[in-house]
Amino acid sequence: MRKDSKIRTLAQKIIEDISNGLRPVGAKLPSLRQFAKEYGISKSSAVDIYERLVAEEVIEVLGTAGFFVKGSKEPFLLLEPSKAMEESWRAAFTRSRQLSMTYQPNGGWLDRDLLPLEGLRLALREASRASPADLLDYGDPLGHLPLRALLVERLARLGIEMRTDGLLIADSASMALDLLCRWKLRPGDRVLMDDPTSFDFTGLAKLHGVEVLGIPFVDGKRDLALLRRLVEEQRPAMYLIAPAPQNPTGHVLSPPEAFELLSILRSAGVFIVEDDVYSDLESKPSVRLAALAGLDGIAYIGGFSKVVSGGLRCGYVCAEPEIISELGHVLTMASFGLNTMTSLVIYKLLTSGVYRRNVDAMRGIIRGRRTEAMEQLRHLGFEIPLEPEGGIFIWARWPHAFDLDRTMKAALSRRLSLSPGTAFSPSGGFAEYFRFNCTLMHGEHFYDRLRDVFNGGGPPPLTDCGNGWATPPEPA
Numbered sequence: 332m333r334k335d336s337k338i339r340t341l342a343q344k345i346i347e348d349i350s351n352g353l354r355p356v357g358a359k360l361p362s363l364r365q366f367a368k369e370y371g372i373s374k375s376s377a378v379d380i381y382e383r384l385v386a387e388e389v390i391e392v393l394g395t396a397g398f399f400v401k402g403s404k405e406p407f408l409l410l411e412p413s414k415a416m417e418e419s420w421r422a423a424f425t426r427s428r429q430l431s432m433t434y435q436p437n438g439g440w441l442d443r444d445l446l447p448l449e450g451l452r453l454a455l456r457e458a459s460r461a462s463p464a465d466l467l468d469y470g471d472p473l474g475h476l477p478l479r480a481l482l483v484e485r486l487a488r489l490g491i492e493m494r495t496d497g498l499l500i501a502d503s504a505s506m507a508l509d510l511l512c513r514w515k516l517r518p519g520d521r522v523l524m525d526d527p528t529s530f531d532f533t534g535l536a537k538l539h540g541v542e543v544l545g546i547p548f549v550d551g552k553r554d555l556a557l558l559r560r561l562v563e564e565q566r567p568a569m570y571l572i573a574p575a576p577q578n579p580t581g582h583v584l585s586p587p588e589a590f591e592l593l594s595i596l597r598s599a600g601v602f603i604v605e606d607d608v609y610s611d612l613e614s615k616p617s618v619r620l621a622a623l624a625g626l627d628g629i630a631y632i633g634g635f636s637k638v639v640s641g642g643l644r645c646g647y648v649c650a651e652p653e654i655i656s657e658l659g660h661v662l663t664m665a666s667f668g669l670n671t672m673t674s675l676v677i678y679k680l681l682t683s684g685v686y687r688r689n690v691d692a693m694r695g696i697i698r699g700r701r702t703e704a705m706e707q708l709r710h711l712g713f714e715i716p717l718e719p720e721g722g723i724f725i726w727a728r729w730p731h732a733f734d735l736d737r738t739m740k741a742a743l744s745r746r747l748s749l750s751p752g753t754a755f756s757p758s759g760g761f762a763e764y765f766r767f768n769c770t771l772m773h774g775e776h777f778y779d780r781l782r783d784v785f786n787g788g789g790p791p792p793l794t795d796c797g798n799g800w801a802t803p804p805e806p807a
Contacts, residue, residue, distance in 0.1 A: 342380045349400055360398040434777050437750035440641050442770040445693050450685030458675035472659045474500020475674035490622030496652045502670050504608045504634030504646030510658045511630055512539045523570040527755035529578040532571045545757040551717045555591055562599040569602045575617040579755045579766035580726040581719020583617045593624050603629045611638050613721045614694050626651050635677055645673045704769040707778050725767040745780040
């Protein structure tokens with residue numbers, strides 16, 4: 332490659348990194364010497380690249396402090412995910428499910444040893460003895476009535492009041508969320524969600540052709556002043572929220588924050604979807620919006636795949652009976668029926684007592700693993716600005732200069748699946764963050780491999796299979 336062509340290519344790469352959030356506004360760039368060494372160019376070429384970027388007002392030099400990304404953040408974010416951001420999301424999701432990975436600390440599920448395997452086997456045997464109508468017919472369009480009645484009782488303990496005609500069983504919490512989006516949203520609508528948030532939310536928004544309004548976390552809390560401006564100026568149709576513990580940060584919604592959030596959203600008529608699939612992992616139940624305000628203008632989602640089995644898909648959605656009736660109609664048109672056998676198994680498991688005992692034991696184990704994982708991450712050099720109050724996730728920041736693409740390949744070469752913060756950010760930010768699942772971070776060599784990735788191990792050569800993420804042989 333000719334020198335001037337390489338200079339243009341590297342300058343364009345920095346511009347793309349900035350636009351995709353990999354180099355946020357105010358971030359310091361490598362020194363000229365570091366940049367030249369990293370990309371195998373001369374110092375004079377590095378000077379040429381930085382001079383071009385300064386001239387284009389992409390970066391600025393601040394005295395003797397060095398070069399920094401220039402610009403100011405917009406007062407709010409109306410976001411259309413970029414191609415690079417979409418690829419980041421797809422890559423993170425794909426790697427999180429690779430069976431070839433020895434360690435998957437980026438996963439959203441619990442370690443197998445925490446799940447009620449024997450209780451599940453017993454429930455499967457019990458469900459197989461159900462009546463011929465339950466086993467062979469399509470069943471109630473809203474789902475298995477005994478399970479719905481049991482869920483009404485369970486949710487009343489969280490302060491969420493409803494009747495069985497206000498609850499619909501779905502084949503997963505993800506399906507319940509998709510049904511709500513099909514019912515409520517139209518292409519071009521605007522949807523509020525936290526920044527960062529579950530990448531299920533951002534992926535689903537793209538699938539439905541809606542625009543995303545990101546609400547950033549400021550000092551561990553949502554920027555409610557910005558939220559107030561957004562609902563007034565942008566008139567969003569929906570707010571997607573994971574209340575407690577929030578995915579990916581582990582943040583728990585406090586009562587004052589919840590009341591203010593409700594006041595802002597309800598006064599503007601914004602429909603609220605509260606996705607609470609990790610609720611059973613809380614030792615002490617925190618506040619739910621559906622408990623504070625009822626189901627007027629709110630839909631509440633829960634599920635069992637996280638705490639029972641990823642292979643046994645079962646979720647539910649609660650809302651006003653009129654909405655549930657419409658969702659049932661949407662579901663009938665989409666699939667004609669539900670997996671009644673799954674509902675039978677979940678019902679048998681919940682009524683056996685095994686589920687409650689397993690969840691009680693699980694919470695204690697998770698608490699211990701979370702404490703150990705945070706200690707180990709800090710020892711490796713990570714920062715944890717927002718210490719999680721419960722759940723399985725740790726939102727950790729790597730404060731040192733690093734190249735995200737090289738780091739991800741270095742992790743892959745050691746059979747580690749990592750998810751960068753950009754995969755959870757509607758704005759494509761948080762490039763220096765990673766989401767860790769504390770239940771998937773134990774093993775003889777896990778922290779040794781993580782140390783190699785972040786403390787100079789670098790990626791060994793990979794065999795390119797056309798996707799840039801080829802998997803090498805298992806390291807010794």
